[in-house]
Amino acid sequence: MVFSSAIFLLAFLPVFFVLYFLTPNKYRNYTALFSSLFFYFWGEPRFGILLVASTLTNFFIVQRMHSAEAKQKKVLLWASVILNIGLLAYFKYCNFFIENVNAFLQGFGLGTLDWVNVVLPIGISFFTFQSLTYTIDVYRGVHDPLEKWSDHMLYITLFPQLIAGPIVRFNTIADQLIERTSSYHDRVKGFNRFVIGLSKKVLIANTLGEFVDAEVMAMDKMDSLSAWLVLAAYTFQIYFDFSGYSDMAIGLGRMMGFKFPENFNNPYVARSISDFWRRWHITLSEWMRDYLYIPLGGNRVQSNGRLYFNLITVFLISGLWHGASWNFVLWGAYHGLFLILDRAFLIQAMNRLGGIPSRIITFFIVSIGWSIFRFDDLSQLGDFYDIMFSFEITDYRFPLDLIPVLIAARLLSIFTLVPKGDDLQGVFYGNYNTDKKVIMATIAALLFLAIDIAYITGSSFNPFIYFRF
Amino acid sequence: MRIKGNIERILFGIILLVLLIPVIQSLLGIVKEVPLNGKVHRIEEPSLKYENIWNGTYQDSLSQYFNENFGLRNEFIRLYNQVRFTAFGIMAGSESVKGKDNYFFQRDYIDYYYSTEEKSEGYLDSVNRRVNELVGAEMVLAKNGQSLLIIMAPSKAWFFPEKIPVMWKPIKLDRSLNTYLNYQKLLKDKDINFIDFNDHFLSKKDKSEYPIFPQFGIHWSIYGAHLAADSVLSFLNKKGIDSLQGLAVERTDVTLDIQYPDHDLSLTTNLIDYMQEPAKAYNYLVKNHPTSSMKVLTIGDSFYWQMWRDEALRTVWPKSEFWFYNNRYFNAEHWKDKKLWHNRNEKRERFNDAELIIVIASETNFDEIIDAFVSEVKLNN
Numbered sequence: 001m002v003f004s005s006a007i008f009l010l011a012f013l014p015v016f017f018v019l020y021f022l023t024p025n026k027y028r029n030y031t032a033l034f035s036s037l038f039f040y041f042w043g044e045p046r047f048g049i050l051l052v053a054s055t056l057t058n059f060f061i062v063q064r065m066h067s068a069e070a071k072q073k074k075v076l077l078w079a080s081v082i083l084n085i086g087l088l089a090y091f092k093y094c095n096f097f098i099e100n101v102n103a104f105l106q107g108f109g110l111g112t113l114d115w116v117n118v119v120l121p122i123g124i125s126f127f128t129f130q131s132l133t134y135t136i137d138v139y140r141g142v143h144d145p146l147e148k149w150s151d152h153m154l155y156i157t158l159f160p161q162l163i164a165g166p167i168v169r170f171n172t173i174a175d176q177l178i179e180r181t182s183s184y185h186d187r188v189k190g191f192n193r194f195v196i197g198l199s200k201k202v203l204i205a206n207t208l209g210e211f212v213d214a215e216v217m218a219m220d221k222m223d224s225l226s227a228w229l230v231l232a233a234y235t236f237q238i239y240f241d242f243s244g245y246s247d248m249a250i251g252l253g254r255m256m257g258f259k260f261p262e263n264f265n266n267p268y269v270a271r272s273i274s275d276f277w278r279r280w281h282i283t284l285s286e287w288m289r290d291y292l293y294i295p296l297g298g299n300r301v302q303s304n305g306r307l308y309f310n311l312i313t314v315f316l317i318s319g320l321w322h323g324a325s326w327n328f329v330l331w332g333a334y335h336g337l338f339l340i341l342d343r344a345f346l347i348q349a350m351n352r353l354g355g356i357p358s359r360i361i362t363f364f365i366v367s368i369g370w371s372i373f374r375f376d377d378l379s380q381l382g383d384f385y386d387i388m389f390s391f392e393i394t395d396y397r398f399p400l401d402l403i404p405v406l407i408a409a410r411l412l413s414i415f416t417l418v419p420k421g422d423d424l425q426g427v428f429y430g431n432y433n434t435d436k437k438v439i440m441a442t443i444a445a446l447l448f449l450a451i452d453i454a455y456i457t458g459s460s461f462n463p464f465i466y467f468r469f
Numbered sequence: 470m471r472i473k474g475n476i477e478r479i480l481f482g483i484i485l486l487v488l489l490i491p492v493i494q495s496l497l498g499i500v501k502e503v504p505l506n507g508k509v510h511r512i513e514e515p516s517l518k519y520e521n522i523w524n525g526t527y528q529d530s531l532s533q534y535f536n537e538n539f540g541l542r543n544e545f546i547r548l549y550n551q552v553r554f555t556a557f558g559i560m561a562g563s564e565s566v567k568g569k570d571n572y573f574f575q576r577d578y579i580d581y582y583y584s585t586e587e588k589s590e591g592y593l594d595s596v597n598r599r600v601n602e603l604v605g606a607e608m609v610l611a612k613n614g615q616s617l618l619i620i621m622a623p624s625k626a627w628f629f630p631e632k633i634p635v636m637w638k639p640i641k642l643d644r645s646l647n648t649y650l651n652y653q654k655l656l657k658d659k660d661i662n663f664i665d666f667n668d669h670f671l672s673k674k675d676k677s678e679y680p681i682f683p684q685f686g687i688h689w690s691i692y693g694a695h696l697a698a699d700s701v702l703s704f705l706n707k708k709g710i711d712s713l714q715g716l717a718v719e720r721t722d723v724t725l726d727i728q729y730p731d732h733d734l735s736l737t738t739n740l741i742d743y744m745q746e747p748a749k750a751y752n753y754l755v756k757n758h759p760t761s762s763m764k765v766l767t768i769g770d771s772f773y774w775q776m777w778r779d780e781a782l783r784t785v786w787p788k789s790e791f792w793f794y795n796n797r798y799f800n801a802e803h804w805k806d807k808k809l810w811h812n813r814n815e816k817r818e819r820f821n822d823a824e825l826i827i828v829i830a831s832e833t834n835f836d837e838i839i840d841a842f843v844s845e846v847k848l849n850n
Contacts, residue, residue, distance in 0.1 A: 001528075006542075007535040014488035042528050184477035191484050397636055401557040435476050442480045446487055450545070451552060457536055458549025 039159040047121035080135040096324035123163040134170040160252035166263040167283040182257035189430035190254030195445040197247025205241035208233040227388040236409035268413040271358040273338035312336040494540025506736040572632035573734035582626035606846040620829035622772035623670040679750035685735035694775030765789040766823035770834040795841035
């Protein structure tokens, strides 16, 4: 079930709210758990059992680990890590691995391995990473484990962020799982935030995505102008798609009394790739930093060589996390390379250039990166670049809403640069405290909700990019 | 002023109510919903079976079913169409185009006008082949005592090029493969009965008393088709093929009560703010209009409907038949019942029985209709 669907918005959500808020506070976790499991089983009936079983297993391992002696503690830590990484490796990367082994064997004229492709469970990249934070935070003594398996199950399966994040680290939410309140203040502002996210996804991301997919499917007719528009459209599609989903998750979480971490901070105003990664998918960056980069030594290493190795390793893994395909590895390497260049000289160079040029250059670098992200087939990526840089224009017939939506997307992605831009963003995120403002914000949210539902039902095009993660 | 708790309580109640309204409406049907215009393929409610739940198909089907059947869904569709129409000038359906001054087009006609539609290799050779086949077909039919008339129906894009949005014009306009221009040139050179209504209508553009192309319709207006029907009768009479000299009109009504399909494109916009079609003219024939006993068979596209159906050729040719895209037939007496031939022999008999065969199509269907006609000639002779 996707958030941007009629059945979620008009059936699941209102029924959930009624049940959840009618439930006495001390039992609300059970209502949320039941609803979350229903939500997941609806979309993945076969893998729901896997999710429940792996989550329960992990819970009991960590329970045991918490009370174990040092040596056994470490063994159980690795058992949990292997369980979670193993699940991810099998379901997400086995097909890719076998495909490449077979390509290698065929290259030498040898027979290939027989393999039936494994289906990827929705959200596995997110919930395994969350599961790992639980294990590692308990191991490190950051927080005690949860006492009830149901609370742990809720932490992993909580439907607002189960499918596409944000990756909520255990220690940030542990106390909220045990005790939280949901005021009407939170419910209204959470709803308004949810609608902002829904509008970003439905009105902007889906519109741009429809154009991108249609053009890529008919690439033989694409000219240079179309190719550059595809690049721009995809750059904004992926941002509004993913940040929209994060807004929806944060909004729903707030309605339930949870405070989820922010996942985006205007990444397209970044002045360098390093700055970009402090603004894009923040929860993943922080996860990678705390659970991979720092254990590898982080910045505190003896040599630049080792530092660069750490950076490129983290980004290769980050690329691979996004998808089991060579283009994602290449994308990770691309960003890793720029992070290395930042450390070497690029940040100083960007600072000397000044705010606007550095932002434009960074935006361009990021956009080119997104083209690598978009094309699974690297030869098709090559064709795309050939068209882009041919500078031949044969046509200028585009969907009538493309340019207005692109302009709107651009302005919305950079408006914090203008005076009072941050204040305006604050309003979007709920920083208003008068009767008049909350009423106006809610009315605006309801109007946009109506338009969003109109778009969802009026258009049959409704994919979600990060679903396959 | 700080927020008081009650405001947010009330607002949350309103939010819940708004979310529940569609489901309440679909359960209780409180508001009478106006159906949408146009045909849609509706998904059936899925049946609840264990294996369908387990493999997820039940959930997918139920989601789609819900998407089509929740309460007030039609109003949301209208809202969607209205937002896109008002903000961006986008019409519902990928085939409709909003032109300047709210003139609506079907996209194909614009593509054909600018020759931007896809053409196979050797297209000009295929046009030559078809024209030669038409000449050959005419000779075959003449041996059987049958007459042939080819009609090129007019295209709204050719008629109103000034209303086509600028972005549809290609950077390099190349009409060397243009369907209409190539057929026009070749057919005029042949000794074959051919009426080019595209050219004819363009010559009448600023002279006609009433619109011969509607603002919101795909085809010629019913009034325009009526004039065309009159021209066909006059042509056939001059050629000695039929006795009727034309259509005798008793009166012409100008009315806002628009008849379908003069506003077919605006109907399918399904907007909240429905666009009123300007008044249209409709001719009514004299009572006991002279008729012809000639058996006329027409193979053609939808342009023939307005020429044939009401107060026009069907009235004066009571023994006529219309083979719509050569897929199903309608006869003058029971024109609302589409029929299928029982077998090939019946089709052959009906074809060979006709005294006059008319082949009519607009530019966008001309290739297809000519091919269908020629294949009938080959099969039946």
